[in-house]
Amino acid sequence: MYLNNITGWKSWFTVASSTLEFRSGLSRQGVIKARNELKQLGYIDFKTNGRSATSYHMKPLMQGSVQPSLQGSVQDSLQPSLHDGLQGSVQNSSALYKQNKTKQNKTNNSDKSQATRHHTQQKFADDSVEMQLAMYLFSKIKENNPEHKELTDSQKQKWADSIRLMIERDDRSPKQIKNMVDWCQADDFWRQNILSTAKLRKQYDTMAPRAMKEWQRKQPVTVNFEDDDWFRR
Structure with a gap:
C-alpha cells in the first residue's frame, strides 16, 4: 500500500x-x-x-x-x-x-563503473572492523582536541571506506592500522596532520619508517628485530 x-x-x-x-x-x-x-x-x-x-x-x-x-x-x-x-x-x-x-537519479549514469557504484552505496555497520577503526581514530583525535566537531553519518561512512581501502588495496591488517593510529596520535607533529582516515591512508608509508625506528629504540637490547614486527604485534 x-x-x-x-x-x-x-x-x-x-x-x-x-x-x-x-x-x-x-x-x-x-x-x-x-x-x-x-x-x-x-x-x-x-x-x-x-x-x-x-x-x-x-x-x-x-x-x-x-x-x-x-x-x-x-x-x-x-x-x-x-x-x-x-x-x-x-x-x-x-x-x-x-x-x-x-x-532513479543514477539510471542515466551507466558509464560509471559498477565497482565505484558498489562502494559509494556500501554501508558499514557500527560493529564492522572498518567503522570501529574509523571511530577509534576519531576518539584519539577528540582526546587531543575535545572541541573537534562531531562526524555526520555520511562522514563516518567515508571514514570507514578509507579504512576498507587500506585493508583491501594497501594490504594493511586491522592491527597495523590500529598501531599506526596510536603512534601518529601520540606524535606532536603527526597528530596535528592526521585528522581523518583518508589522511592516515595517504601518509601511512611516510610515517611507517619513523614509527618503526622509534619502536625499535624502545625495545630491550636482547630483542632480535628481524624476528619482531611492530606492525603485526
Missing part, C-alpha cells in the same frame, strides 16, 4: 521483488508465498513480466468489495512471518523513498 501510494495510487504499478524482500525481511520464496495468499484472499492481483518487475494491483478494501466468505479472515490467514516482516515498514518509508529517488 505504501509503494502504491508513492505512485499516486495507480491502478497497476510495478515493484521489484528485491524491494519487497528488503522492506519485508522475507526471502524470495517468502514474498512469492505471501503475494499468492493475498491474491487468494482477494486483496491484490499481480502479473509477472518475465525478467522485469512484477505488476501489482491493489483491490479496494471497502465493505462488499471482497467475497463475504473471506471478510475478517486476514489476521488468521496471513502467516505470522508476513506480519512480522511488514511491521515497521511505515516507519522506514522515508528512507525507502529516498532510496528509490537515488536509484
